[in-house]
Amino acid sequence: MSRSKGDIAETKACEFLNSSGFKIIEQNFYAKKLGEIDIIATKEKTYHFIEVKSANNYEVAVNNITPTKLSKLKRSIDYYLQTKKLDVNFCIDVIIVVDEDIEFLENITL
Structure with missing residues (x-):
């Protein structure tokens, strides 16, 4: 996926979170040699570390959430x-x- 498509998906994700009562703390936090956290948000005293995945279909996107990535x-x-x-x-x-569909998978496990 191109960087611009990823940016569009992250923008849509932030809009969804804001409309759902989340407060965005930070985007694209880069941890040296470890990786990036797409979105960090809070709601009801809980921090949510959010990975954004986008693809042409749901199955491809969800399959990109690998144990290595997690x-x-x-x-x-x-x-x-x-x-x-x-x-x-x-x-x-x-x-x-x-596309225009957003699925929020909350509190996934490793």
Whole structure:
């Protein structure tokens, strides 16, 4: 997927989150040598670390959420929490964007 398509998907994801009562804290947090966290948001005292996936269909997008990707994301989250000195409740979420459809998969596990 091209960078511009990814940016469009992230914009749609942020609009969805804002309209659902989330507060966007940060986008595209890069953890050195670990990876990137697409969106960091809060709602009801919980931090949500959100991976955004976009593709031509749902199945392709959801299959791009691999154990390796989730492992890198978890390490990036640990790095973020450590550098920001945060001790908070958090979960890992995924937003799938296919055309105009958005699917929010909340609190996925490794």
